[in-house]
Amino acid sequence: MLEFMDYVQAAFHAQSCWNRDNSYASLTTTAHHLLDFPIPQGIRLHISSLSSSNFASSYTLGNQGVVDGSLSFLYTSLGLRIPGRSSAVHLGLFVQGYRQLTALQQPVVSKPNGVARDGKDVERKDALLYGRLYLPTSTLEALYLRRISPARLLRIACVSDSGLPNGGSILAVLQNDFGKYSTEYLYSTDSALLGMRGLYNFGYDPRFPDLYASGRPPSPPWDHQGGRLSAGAEAYFSPLNKSGGISTGLRFTTLPTHTGFPYTMTLTLNPLMGNLSSTYAVKAGPNLAFCSRFDFNVYSYESDVKIGMELWSRQQPSADVAWATSMLRPDWKRVEPDANGVLKATVDNHGKVGLSWECRVKELLVSLGAGFDLQKRQRMLGNVGVERPGGDEVRVAGNPIIVLNMRHPPTGKHYTSTSGTTHVSHAVKPVNPTRAVPSHRHEPGIIGDEIG
Amino acid sequence: MAFNFNWSPLIADTDRVRDMLTRSLNKSPKPPIIVDDIIVNELNLGSTPPELEILEVGDLAEDKFRGIFKMSYTGDAYLTLKTRVQANPLNTYLSNKPSFASPQPLAASSGLTIPLQITLSDIRLSGFVILVFSKQKGITLVFRNDPLESLKVSSTFDSIPFVRDYLQKTIESQLRVLFMEDLPAIIHRLSLQMFSTEYQGTEAQEPAKDQSGQRAPMDPFASPAQQATDSFGQPLEKTYASFSQKNLLRLAALTESQRTLSLFTPSMRDTVYRAWASAADRNELSNGRNTPLHRPTLSRIQSTVGSHSAWSSSAPSQASETPSANTRPGLASFPSAPTVYSLASSAPRSRAGRKRKNRIINLRKEKVEGDVSDVASVSSGYPESADCSATGSTAPSVEAEPTMYPSARVREGEISTPPRSPRKKVGFQQASEPTRLTAESASARRPVTPRNTAPMQVEDDDQTPRASMYLPKDRNQTPKAEPRPSRQRLTRMQTLPTRDKPPELPRRASDLSIHSLGAASSGSEGSTGGILEQAWMMRMANEIARKVAEEKGRRPTWRAGGDEGEVPPPAYVS
Structure with a gap:
């Protein structure tokens, strides 16, 4: 489950029309979501709020170590229009599953409301500032995002920690998205790592939509209209370490226009290390997706297989409107009902099993997770804890989102001996400051889910 | 090299x-x-x-x-x-970097x-x-x-x-x-393992040795030696060896010196007494009465605490003797008790304090009879030190022995299994005599004071050396055989003199007298018990009460147990 700040950043990208999927770094996003989902550890409580459309804050309290926590604040120059109440948040936005890619579009900058002066659009240079302080360790994270131009995004991430060499590191990424292709340039102060990524999409070029519209010669078999083939590569080099790495990748994914079930295939290759990785993800139904990954190293002959699935439990349409929905024709656009919960499970050939259940409990978002190692019988099952979210009693002025997250620290170094988790997010409606205390959320009067 | x-x-x-x-x-x-x-x-x-x-x-x-x-x-x-x-x-470069600022490469x-x-x-x-x-x-x-x-x-x-x-x-x-x-x-761990394995083998055998052979030798030296050896496995034997060989010789020398009547001995007294105390106990247990020599020493030690008990003993002894003699010893002995205190108190006291712990265990139930025996021995000691009436004093001293027999038996019984009825019986008999005295002399003022003091005495007696006598016995029951021969030889040599004989006769007499004491004493004491005696006893009672209070303050838990044990006898009597 995404943390609130990631959710806000995603909203920032979405609202500023930045296509994050058009990057080599997100080539295997679907498989990553389905197979490498994070399993919460210990108990963690998040209380977050989007106090205005430009400002968000989040507090975390956890039980790793004795007590740990973090404070985070976010400012964005772009007014975000997203639901702030956890009851109004679409669970699909918080839980990342099968990623359905859409057709490429010409990158644009969000237009300001109203017409720009002088009759021409004023380029907005939206920026986002984010800072997070982890309390016991005094680690500071800072992020600066800026849309330099419609096709360019600058991202600077800093970490300051006394435990790190040089006291921290800075990573600067410049992303260019031209629709048809995208490039990224990275620089990390840590050992002066330089990097470059590139992604090229075959077929449809959003910059020249006319070409596509007019009668083109029949597209090659891999470029049928329902899908998109992308190829990319990345290269890193550290002049200080005199070390580096490269990898290349291919992806084919179906687009919404595809008539069959959606699927995604990727193939990545690390020629230096001889590592070959292929994934195949299929969305077998509106509520079900499967994914498998096969890794093979041609030098060491090591192989690894991992399969995973996700299952969404949707809210049943009420009986009152059942007759209406049944009347909808198949080709009509339907409003997808929000999910009650998402179950994710993975298993790999080493006997490691991961389970995750993310759901909405009343107005709290809860995430539970457990990891097992079937090969280590003695501690196959770690603690699995379930917590009744305490968000009911939490009342904060403003419009907070409370996220409860319960975990148990792993007993061993293996990810196996995992743990139960509760991840609760809870938002109270924005309250008039003059009112004493926000009313109980079961109160029918509380509606304001849209903020800003 | x-x-x-x-x-x-x-x-x-x-x-x-x-x-x-x-x-x-x-x-x-x-x-x-x-x-x-x-x-x-x-x-x-x-x-x-x-x-x-x-x-x-x-x-x-x-x-x-x-x-x-x-x-x-x-x-x-x-x-x-x-x-x-x-x-x-x-991979290695990124593995220890925070993910937030890492490039997160795809593959x-x-x-x-x-x-x-x-x-x-x-x-x-x-x-x-x-x-x-x-x-x-x-x-x-x-x-x-x-x-x-x-x-x-x-x-x-x-x-x-x-x-x-x-x-x-x-x-x-x-x-x-x-x-x-x-x-x-x-290397350190390896070496430790090697040595520990060697030790394991030996350690497994040692316990058995301890039980059979080692303890027996240990006993004669009472508690201190044993404690020292208990804590270590190996040192046990060494300490024992050193103690047994040298100390025996030394003790023998000391006893010899006692026999010689030389005036130099007093400086060594303290040590001598301690060793003898244990030896005397054993001897008493075994032969019952070849320890006249030890008596005085014992009595002297006891006198530190048990001097107050002298009055009660003196009463019977007086009863048996002529009235004039009675009065005199009583007067003389009372002052003498304090003097004994002052002379020998320093060392014996400290020792008594040290041994208290052990003593506590045994004494609870036998206080009454213990009192009597103590009393007797004390009285015997006085004559020597204070040169009081020879006959009168000796008689009680011998008489003490019969009383000690039952007590010893009782103690042994306690250790193995407490047969309630016999012990009680003994206690009752012992207790009954004083009580009978008090009952008969109800009219007289005397009985009242003894009554008050009786319980106090008991408590004090616990601290007295007598306890030390018991303690060794308890532990030494099994090992007796080994150490005794040497000890006995020593004592026997000492006990040769005339002392043995005089006790014999009086003992019988005292035995009789003790039984018949009740009637006789009531009459004679009632008349003879002077104001002086009464005053002294009151004083002693006060002192004892104070001591008891102190004791209570010092060891409340122990006291509680003691009280419980002590309460019954009076109830039984009345």
């Missing part, structure tokens, strides 16, 4: 060393480049031993050694390690683990070694300087010069750490 270093057994025992090396290598957190456990695959110490040059020998004994050596090694030992390493530099950081075999050979060592060996603490071996001169590292990556150099450098630095820190620990 020559040292014999045996190199071959070390070679033979490489398995254990290998395990320990493996364990120690995997103990500390490994760098991210090493993705698997480091396994010591082969370890060969070679055939050529290191050369040792003795620079200094600081401490040399049978079971400990301390010396400084100059060591140089140019042997053919080699060591082979096996592990798996991460070959992707990007460029995918891992490639390669099995790695490293062989260390041509090890050249030279350095100063400090070796400390003691049997208890094992071997401690410390390098004073960095001993590693050079070594040859050959690995799977020898063809790649960069990797080879890196490995050589890293391993050398790691080995330095190993030599300076890990190796001493390993």
Whole structure:
């Protein structure tokens, strides 16, 4: 489950029309979501709020170590229009599953409301500032995002920690998205790592939509209209370490226009290390997706297989409107009902099993997770804890989102001996400051889910 | 001087060393480049031993050694390690970086683990070694300087010069750490294991020895010696040996000196008394009465605490004697008691304090009879010290013995299993006599005071040396046989003199008298018990009460138990 700040950043990208999927770094996003989902550890409580459309804050309290926590604040120059109440948040936005890619579009900058002066659009240079302080360790994270131009995004991430060499590191990424292709340039102060990524999409070029519209010669078999083939590569080099790495990748994914079930295939290759990785993800139904990954190293002959699935439990349409929905024709656009919960499970050939259940409990978002190692019988099952979210009693002025997250620290170094988790997010409606205390959320009067 | 270093057994025992090396290598957190456990695959110490040059020998004994050596090694030992390493530099580089600011490459950081075999050979060592060996603490071996001169590292990556150099450098630095820190620990643990296994065998046998043989000798020396020996396993025998041989001789000498009537003995008295106290007990148990000599000493010790009891004893004795004699001893002995205190109090008191703990256990139930016996002995002691009436005093002293018999029996019974009825019976009989006295002399004022003091006395008696007499018995029941012969010989020699005889006659008389005392004493004491006596007794009672209070304050728990034990007798009597 995404943390609130990631959710806000995603909203920032979405609202500023930045296509994050058009990057080599997100080539295997679907498989990553389905197979490498994070399993919460210990108990963690998040209380977050989007106090205005430009400002968000989040507090975390956890039980790793004795007590740990973090404070985070976010400012964005772009007014975000997203639901702030956890009851109004679409669970699909918080839980990342099968990623359905859409057709490429010409990158644009969000237009300001109203017409720009002088009759021409004023380029907005939206920026986002984010800072997070982890309390016991005094680690500071800072992020600066800026849309330099419609096709360019600058991202600077800093970490300051006394435990790190040089006291921290800075990573600067410049992303260019031209629709048809995208490039990224990275620089990390840590050992002066330089990097470059590139992604090229075959077929449809959003910059020249006319070409596509007019009668083109029949597209090659891999470029049928329902899908998109992308190829990319990345290269890193550290002049200080005199070390580096490269990898290349291919992806084919179906687009919404595809008539069959959606699927995604990727193939990545690390020629230096001889590592070959292929994934195949299929969305077998509106509520079900499967994914498998096969890794093979041609030098060491090591192989690894991992399969995973996700299952969404949707809210049943009420009986009152059942007759209406049944009347909808198949080709009509339907409003997808929000999910009650998402179950994710993975298993790999080493006997490691991961389970995750993310759901909405009343107005709290809860995430539970457990990891097992079937090969280590003695501690196959770690603690699995379930917590009744305490968000009911939490009342904060403003419009907070409370996220409860319960975990148990792993007993061993293996990810196996995992743990139960509760991840609760809870938002109270924005309250008039003059009112004493926000009313109980079961109160029918509380509606304001849209903020800003 | 020559040292014999045996190199071959070390070679033979490489398995254990290998395990320990493996364990120690995997103990500390490994760098991210090493993705698997480091396994010591082969370890060969070679055939050529290191050369040792003795620079200094600081401490040399049978079971400990301390010396400084100059060591140089140019042997053919080699060591082979096996592990798996991460070959992707990007992977290791990113593994310990925070994810927030990491480039998060898609596949460029995918891992490639390669099995790695490293062989260390041509090890050249030279350095100063400090070796400390003691049997208890094992071997401690410390390098004073960095001993590693050079070594040859050959690995799977020898063809790649960069990797080879890196490995050589890293391993050398790691080995330095190993030599300076890990190796001493390993050697120490190994040596401890070796010694502990040896000890285990011996320890298994020792307990049995302790039970059968060792304890018997221990007993005569009462509690202090035993305590000292209990804590250690080995020292037990030594202390025992030293105690038994020397102390016996010394004690014998002391007893001899007592017999000689020489005036020099008093300075040694304290020690003598202690030893005799235990010896006397045993003798009394066994023969019942060849201990006239000890009596006085005992009584003197007891007098420190039990002097107040003298009055009660004096009463019976007086009853048996002529009234004039009665009055006189009573008067004379009372002052004398304090004097005894002052003379002998310092040492005996302290000892009594030390032994209290043990005493507490036994005394609870027998206080009444104990009182009587104490009283008797005390009274006997006075005559000697104060030169009071000879006959009158001796009679009680002998008379004490019969009373002690039952008490001893009772004690023994208690230890094994407490047969309630007999013990109570004894206690009752003993208790009954004083009570009878009080009952009969109800009209007279005297009885009142004894009553008050009786319970107090009991409590005080617990602290008196008498207790020490019991204690040894309790423990020594089994071992009696061994130590006694020597002891008895000593005592017998001492007991030869006329002392034995005089007691005999009076004893009978006293026996009778004690039984008939009740009636006689009531009459005579009632008349003779003067104001002086009464006043003194009151004083004593007060003092005792104060002491009791002190005691209570000091040991509340014990007191509670004691009270419970003491309460019943009066109830029973009344």
